[in-house]
Amino acid sequence: MTVPTPLRIGISSCLLGETVRYDGGHKRDPYLVETLGRLVEWVPVCPEVEMGLGTPRETIRLVRDTGRVDGVRLVGRSGRQLTSRMQRFARGRLRSLAKAGLSGYILKKDSPSCGLERVKVWHGDDGRAAERNGRGLFAAELVRQYPNLPVEEEGRLHDPVLRENFFERVFAYRRLRALLCSRWTIGDLVRWHTTRKLALMAHSPVRYRELGRLVADARDIPRAELARRYEDEFMSAMRIRATRARHTNALMHAVGHFKRRLDTASRDELLAVLEDYRLDLVPRIVPLTLVRHHARRLEVEYLLDQSYLNPHPKELALLNHV
Numbered sequence: 001m002t003v004p005t006p007l008r009i010g011i012s013s014c015l016l017g018e019t020v021r022y023d024g025g026h027k028r029d030p031y032l033v034e035t036l037g038r039l040v041e042w043v044p045v046c047p048e049v050e051m052g053l054g055t056p057r058e059t060i061r062l063v064r065d066t067g068r069v070d071g072v073r074l075v076g077r078s079g080r081q082l083t084s085r086m087q088r089f090a091r092g093r094l095r096s097l098a099k100a101g102l103s104g105y106i107l108k109k110d111s112p113s114c115g116l117e118r119v120k121v122w123h124g125d126d127g128r129a130a131e132r133n134g135r136g137l138f139a140a141e142l143v144r145q146y147p148n149l150p151v152e153e154e155g156r157l158h159d160p161v162l163r164e165n166f167f168e169r170v171f172a173y174r175r176l177r178a179l180l181c182s183r184w185t186i187g188d189l190v191r192w193h194t195t196r197k198l199a200l201m202a203h204s205p206v207r208y209r210e211l212g213r214l215v216a217d218a219r220d221i222p223r224a225e226l227a228r229r230y231e232d233e234f235m236s237a238m239r240i241r242a243t244r245a246r247h248t249n250a251l252m253h254a255v256g257h258f259k260r261r262l263d264t265a266s267r268d269e270l271l272a273v274l275e276d277y278r279l280d281l282v283p284r285i286v287p288l289t290l291v292r293h294h295a296r297r298l299e300v301e302y303l304l305d306q307s308y309l310n311p312h313p314k315e316l317a318l319l320n321h322v
């Protein structure tokens with residue numbers, strides 16, 4: 001399965017080691033720089049520096065303002081009001097990123113500009129403790145403009161399950177965008193959907209069936225609407241956390257495609273490995289490798305075409321711990 005190169009991912013600049021933080025420091029993340037950096041072309045953005053706040057600068061924070069639609073203001077320690085300036089900057093900068101063809105975005109956690117979840121929101125000067133329920137203003141505009149783009153915070157990427165889910169979505173999004181930006185036919189979309197069956201089953205069998213109905217009705221839906229609905233529904237299905245039970249189900253489904261072609265010893269071995277995976281005794285790479293091996297040996301094209309068997313480059317080693 002080939003996808004266009006390069007793989008571009010947007011990122012908060014400080015995570016790459018750029019000295020753009022308010023205190024002139026950085027938050028270099030060795031995993032992102034050293035491991036991912038070999039496969040990814042980063043598109044770094046520091047909203048605070050790019051909007052002209054300079055380095056070093058006064059700290060800024062989110063303050064609750066129930067009079068505003070978004071419920072918060074961005075304010076400097078000195079009381080300087082930065083909300084409109086940041087929102088204007090974010091709108092323009094993110095619009096210009098459409099040309100970059102991003103496949104994902106990694107944000108710095110806790111930042112009043114870049115943080116995606118649980119950013120501190122203060123209550124002005126009334127002495128109440130800050131609540132951790134805000135979203136940075138740049139991050140808010142990012143998910144508003146690109147609702148299907150996989151976005152994650154660097155802290156959560158240290159969890160192997162969340163990391164694997166993020167990159168599975170990154171590669172799925174990239175391949176889907178490549179399809180929908182080409183001169184695709186209904187037949188291409190049907191083929192795409194067929195080759196995502198196992199992946200979707202691992203995330204949500206219900207959503208898989210719903211998407212199947214959309215594809216079945218494809219000829220009655222205007223193309224632009226069909227593309228938008230398929231992308232929305234597919235990416236929202238992939239955001240649902242895949243569980244070990246649903247992975248086991250998807251793998252059992254794969255085994256079913258060998259029908260009677262597996263000899264008894266190979267079949268028993270495969271089922272035993274699957275049971276070990278179900279019981280959390282081995283990582284998913286073990287049954288997946290065995291399924292791939294038999295699919296190649298027996299030339300089961302349907303399985304070899306499934307993105308589920310090769311969700312992301314092996315260099316990322318994302319399946320070794322999930």
Ligand code: SF4
Pocket residue numbers: 012013014015020021022045046047048049108111113114
């Ligand atoms: S968190 Fe965002 S705004 Fe803050 S230094 Fe990093 S890139 Fe810049």
